[in-house]
Amino acid sequence: MKSALAKNHANSPKNLPEPSDQAKHLSNLLSKRITKQIKRHGDLKFSKYMEMALYTPELGYYASALPKIGLGGDFITAPEVSPIFSRCLARQAIQVLAKLEEANIIEFGAGQGTMAKDILLELNNLQQPIHRYYIVEISPDLKARQKQTIEEHLAPELIEKVVWLDELPSTPISAVVLANEVLDAMPFERIRIEPDGAMQGYVKFDDDKQAFDWDYQPITEKPLTSFTNHLIKYLGEVSDLGYETEINLNIKPWLKTISASISEGAVLLIDYGYSRHEYYQPARVMGTLRCHYQQRAHSNPFFYPGLQDITAHVDFTAVAEDAYDSGFKVAGFTTQAHFLMATGLLEMSADPNSQVTDQLKVAQQIKTLTLPDEMGENFKVIGLTKNFDESLVGFSIRDLRHQL
Numbered sequence: 001m002k003s004a005l006a007k008n009h010a011n012s013p014k015n016l017p018e019p020s021d022q023a024k025h026l027s028n029l030l031s032k033r034i035t036k037q038i039k040r041h042g043d044l045k046f047s048k049y050m051e052m053a054l055y056t057p058e059l060g061y062y063a064s065a066l067p068k069i070g071l072g073g074d075f076i077t078a079p080e081v082s083p084i085f086s087r088c089l090a091r092q093a094i095q096v097l098a099k100l101e102e103a104n105i106i107e108f109g110a111g112q113g114t115m116a117k118d119i120l121l122e123l124n125n126l127q128q129p130i131h132r133y134y135i136v137e138i139s140p141d142l143k144a145r146q147k148q149t150i151e152e153h154l155a156p157e158l159i160e161k162v163v164w165l166d167e168l169p170s171t172p173i174s175a176v177v178l179a180n181e182v183l184d185a186m187p188f189e190r191i192r193i194e195p196d197g198a199m200q201g202y203v204k205f206d207d208d209k210q211a212f213d214w215d216y217q218p219i220t221e222k223p224l225t226s227f228t229n230h231l232i233k234y235l236g237e238v239s240d241l242g243y244e245t246e247i248n249l250n251i252k253p254w255l256k257t258i259s260a261s262i263s264e265g266a267v268l269l270i271d272y273g274y275s276r277h278e279y280y281q282p283a284r285v286m287g288t289l290r291c292h293y294q295q296r297a298h299s300n301p302f303f304y305p306g307l308q309d310i311t312a313h314v315d316f317t318a319v320a321e322d323a324y325d326s327g328f329k330v331a332g333f334t335t336q337a338h339f340l341m342a343t344g345l346l347e348m349s350a351d352p353n354s355q356v357t358d359q360l361k362v363a364q365q366i367k368t369l370t371l372p373d374e375m376g377e378n379f380k381v382i383g384l385t386k387n388f389d390e391s392l393v394g395f396s397i398r399d400l401r402h403q404l
């Protein structure tokens with residue numbers, strides 16, 4: 001589940017609303033670009049197709065100017081549900097920032113800039129000084145939206161703290177690193193296991209249907225072969241219907257770059273996902289690939305490329321292993337609900353003296369952020385630390401590291 005709104009699981013793209021002519025035109029241009037790539041280099045690995053569908057300059061889903069996040073877009077994220085989410089994260093950040101040589105935050109994939117804005121306001125209210133709030137964002141369109149949000153809502157002395165980076169600092173700095181729903185948007189590979197072996201999902205262009213489609217081919221890359229060999233052993237017998245799933249090979253290099261750029265501090269990653277054991281359950285035969293289009297979730301990544309988000313759940317055991325290999329300590333793992341409760345959610349519930357309608361609004365936001373069948377349990381928080389040995393407050397109510 002990407003959001004509280006995306007509950008209308010339409011299995012077939014036939015149930016999805018028709019895009020506007022202008023949106024179809026953009027998708028058509030992107031499809032031609034992808035087809036050209038296939039004609040030139042052969043079928044694309046799914047991760048390459050996903051990278052082009054989401055991040056091709058001007059045409060990819062995250063790169064284009066079409067609305068994405070929020071009620072008028074395709075999905076809603078926790079910072080857009082309520083400022084309470086960001087205020088709680090700010091409180092966790094303060095515990096670390098207060099002990100660092102220099103108080104920096106680095107936020108990856110800042111969406112519309114709402115979380116950056118609300119965190120800076122909370123730091124200011126709680127009188128926690130900040131040296132810089134860095135944002136690393138690969139979408140030029142979202143970067144422009146972030147600048148607008150920051151400039152519209154913050155005082156000049158806070159605006160000047162925000163700096164957009166194209167790459168991480170080459171000299172390591174002290175920092176708290178944040179990424180909400182960024183891991184799920186990183187290109188991943190799709191695997192199909194059948195009774196007689198495993199295949200990797202490629203994308204072909206079907207000339208008869210004039211559309212992209214799956215083309216499963218033998219696995220040739222080493223990390224995928226060893227992953228699937230382990231998975232086959234773990235799953236035991238697979239039925240003739242097969243077993244499809246995903247693996248994200250981009251998280252490891254990403255964590256290595258982060259580790260190389262921070263001398264001390266913490267990394268907090270929030271996303272929907274599971275421990276490995278839960279992720280690759282034998283019953284989860286269709287994997288977790290989900291596309292989000294106009295507040296509906298479905299599983300066809302070839303529906304109008306560039307007009308929909310493509311995601312997969314996160315294997316947090318892999319994140320923990322990759323983090324450990326990159327020089328981090330895994331400091332905690334918990335559900336979003338428990339993390340928010342441990343960082344002050346209850347103090348932030350509605351003021352009993354405020355208008356009843358406002359109280360109801362805040363109560364509804366808290367439900368969305370914390371109820372198990374909304375964002376409370378599907379979303380997890382993992383905390384990683386480097387040269388920072390204090391226990392993180394966000395994991396003090398319930399720490400699920402033993403499940404990783």
Ligand SMILES: C[S@@+](CC[C@H](N)C(=O)[O-])C[C@H]1O[C@@H](n2cnc3c(N)ncnc32)[C@H](O)[C@@H]1O
Pocket residue numbers: 062069077078079080108109110111112136137138139142179180181182185186
């Ligand atoms: C699902 S949106 C989440 C946005 C925001 N964090 C929120 O919660 O509303 C994913 C964001 O990650 C960005 N993104 C994806 N991969 C990234 C990467 N490797 N580095 C920086 N940003 C990235 C996208 O452009 C987008 O801003």
